Amino acid sequence: MKQLLSAAVGLSVLTTGPLSGYAQSNSTPVTSRHAMVVSIDHDATDAGVEILREGGNAVDAAVAVGFALAVVYPAAGNIGGGGFMLIRPGSGKLAHGKAKFLDYREKAPASASANMYLDAEGKVIPKMSTAGGKASGVPGSVAGLTFAERHYGRLGLAKVMAPAIRLAKDGFVLEEEFAKVMHSNQLTLMPASHRIFQRDGDFYKAGEVFKQPELAATLERIAADPDDFYKGKMADQIAEFEAANNGQITKADLAAYEVKEREPLEGHYRGLQVVTSPPPSSGGIVLLETLNILSGYDLPKLGGDRSVGQIHTITEAFRRSYMDRGDYLGDPDFNKMPLKQMADPRYAAAWRATIDATRPSPSATLVRPAGFMPEPPKVTATGHESPQTTQYSVVDADGNAVSVTTTLNFFFGSGVTVEPLGFLLNDEMDDFTSKIGVPNGFGLIQGPANAIAPGKRPLSSMTPTIVSEPDHHFLWVHKPGKLRLVLGTPGGSTITTTVANVLISVVDNGLNIQQAADAPRFHHQFLPDVLQFDKYFADAATINALKAVGYKTQQQSTFDEKAPGVWGDCENIERDPNTGMLIGGHDFRHTFGKAAGY
Template identity: 45%
Template sequence: MLLRRSYCFLLTAALACASPAHRPLPGAPATAAPLPPAAAPVTAAQALVVSAHPEASRIGLEILRRGGNAYDAAVAVQFALAVCFPVAGNIGGGGFVVYRAADGTAGALDFRETAPAKASQDMYLDTQGNVVPDLSTRGHLAAGVPGTVAGMVALHQKLGKLPWRELVQPAVDLAAQGVVLTPKEAAGLNATRFITTPVEAEQRYVNFATTPHGMGAASAPDFKELPNAYKRPGRAWQPGDTIRQAYLAATLGRIRDQGRAGFYQGPTAALLLSEMQRGHGLISQPDLDQYQPKWREPVRGRYRQYEVISMPPPSSGGVALLQLLQMLEPYNLRQLGWHSADAVHLITEAERRVYADRATYLGDPDFGRVPVAQLLGTKYLKGRMQGVTTQNAATPSAQVAAGAGLPSYESDQTTHYSIVDAAGNAVSCTTTLNGAYGSKVVVAGAGFLLNNEMDDFSVKPGVPNAYGVTGGAANAIRPGKRMLSSMTPTIVTERGQLRLVVGTPGGSTIITSVLQALLNVLDYGMNPQQAVAAPRLHHQWLPDQIDVEAGALSPAAEADLARRGYRLSPRNAWGRVEMIERKPNGQLVGGADPRGDDTALGY
């Protein structure tokens, strides 16, 4: 077994100070950035798991060693992350799975959260039509109906091999016995203000009562101080402390024994509904009863000699990724040089057009037509890039709208895991609470965090959400509707054989981070560890700026891009890309993002 643990070093500073021996590819222009150091990846002969936490990867690997398949391991990793990675791992959120079986068949599972039946389009606006600050991001009203447990049950029922209880039991044990905190996890818990006090609850109620949806409520709900495993009494959390979660262990035990009913009915559901009443949330028992995950057809496209398989709407990720790759295919990015001014210019111009389309056309396909085929049409995409050359100046985003001629629509804390088993089955799963620790609400007596996914709707057309993404009517709030997402779980094949499994958290940066990781391997020849560690760039149409990680651009490229009219915005590291590459000889190569505690394990 091979283990890679990336703890607490500042990746961006390390890359910015990279040795002069790391030079651009031969023949690259002067503005190209040095290729990142060739960090050693994890290799495995049979199976490999890459996740955001060493304990989750360990549990996934144990399932594979005991004869479970990639789908079994995915279920076990999902529940383990809910225990050891509470900032994003969850049972109170949702997500997406893209899979490819060893026989070449592929599918997609949507277990995205839904808006409660009592939700309404203007529920986060005050009587003047203005967005009430924080109402869609913090507190009980921010939570959508969770889909994770139902999604894992559906995945296991269709594709699993080992008994259900064997897949959930490791997470039960982990919650009861405790998790040793890494420096990053201790810092995250200490920096988070969870909602457990009467003062906070009263303020949430006052904010809600100012909205048209909340008018007429008689009094604030009773909200007393509640036990919370994430709050350490007496002192701050320290690296090396053990956090034990008895309530969560009991909840996971009910899920182990009763499956779906252990979450959506019985004691767990009662505790969740009591939490909703206490904090004036909207989720009801009918919402829990009616929630269903959905099997969907993945979106597919070509990039050079590769087939790319990704998530369809209500994720915008797959459509956007395929648009970007097809827009960029006519250009020889390798010849232009990694992160050269010309390459960054072309990628940015494609990104601003794709994110404009995202804001206009993408939403829940169950609530109206999403023109996926037209958005991925060759003629349409060629027209979107018409006139863009390596010699152009920047196109101001104010001058870029969604592409014309398509019908109107009648979505930074997430986590990802990639798994390949000994038979060649592959799972790419991205799952989320949305913001860090979701809504900051821990369900009393049940021990799990609730999501704040309602912010992924367009709270008000034209007003950016927590990730700065602007949306429109296609993603407006409707009861039972799934909010638009940027999650982009992706699998790549080459000549009919599995090549890459990849995905990342990062809110609106997910799409561009997956894009860059793919280009790093497919165009620039990096190994998976290089590809996921390399510093990143991001543009999302609005705001009109290129976010720049330290070390991502050479000084010459910065000067050239500024001359063309680009605004460069330095930003701390983002994303946690997890990648597995399958070599032609069958060897598996893993890349675990060093920006977190991410870990690749294989045998």
């Protein structure tokens, strides 16, 4: 361990402040006493704060932000996609004092089949699962957001959707960064998308007001009767559009869609309670397994935040938990998964014993500890999730917390805008395994549990997570512990590693949530066996030290739609355990979002 630890001590950084050598937009975090909203778009954040000020709870505000993002951030915010919502009560009144997890992930249409994206020779047809009519799963966002409002909100759908309707009808001022994003080639695939978002090639510019009257009318109809989207005239319009544009979503598919209220996963780390996402998210169980492995280390003794010693140890935990992800996880309605075994501290200890303190364990040689897990499937398959997703976090004055991750998959989803309703459809079918053994662009390994089947939900990496002090139970009385963190991020396969690193940076290394959001990122996912760094990881000496002990490394350095150069967009909240103040961590990697509260 001498070589590694000497490098770690020499390169220890970020123990009390941000890493030198990388840009950040806000070294002073936003704080508030009562309530907080953080999202990738300032107009969406303002919509959430508006609802909180009008007496709404955290769920009301989360629903308002979700619909607002469908207007102001159509690259990932949506009503034509899906997502996950994690709700944790603070006062004990919301959700009867229990954490709730809403799964409104998209579903494969009834006509879907395992080989639907293969040609006559059994080869994957390029772009068929990512663009155009056959790329879309049945959207769940409208069902999920309206379910949340009906069951856990306070103000009613019309009230919480009012900001989104106003933004669509009256328009909003385009920021420069997002005006450039609307140049996406994905929006050239369909005439309606090209017309609405690109003005038929006369591209919108920063400072212009962008109005969406068709979407405004659709949102008004949803606010009046959300069932219309799945079972009424709007469902007829969607099905007719799909039939006319080589799609596969039928009115029967829409009518059959249902929100799943699932039991959140729960674990502990450094004496804190970690409530996180169950399958079909892979992220929650991978996060818990990673933290269980790391619980046996005193990370600060290995060096500061982003030091060689910490990166090595955390990476080896990632490598092992991602190996299990690939072999075992899928849609819980179709697969039985060994979640208890993966979360078992004894299993984590057995994995920990295989970690070499001085060098990496090559993924090809890694052997799972015997006696804990069932035999994995014999055949593995590759699959992925796009990094173009979005996260937002809300805490209200009663301490209720909501973490939401939602997506269309790629930027602007399938590129298909439903006429005349004005919203984009997802390309979420690409998250399934298109063909056993064929690697995708991310190289992420999954098992056949994620094969395409009618009515199935694709495996996801989305990891909305809430960390708190432990709950208290006395007889029939349940008292939630004090909130510490509301976490989540987009980033495809890097989602779970980013959430883990933010959590570790705050809990182990003493960073505040803004510093943790701004910190440069590293990622390992078992295969490909490469330790990746984002473009803001400016400490070349640390990367070189990791190369010297045996890691193959790669640093993202460009920005375009296919190689974004950075991953993730942490829009997170911390409650200071000493002062009780809420601290907003808006990720500096995107310029048009913000944290705000009162």
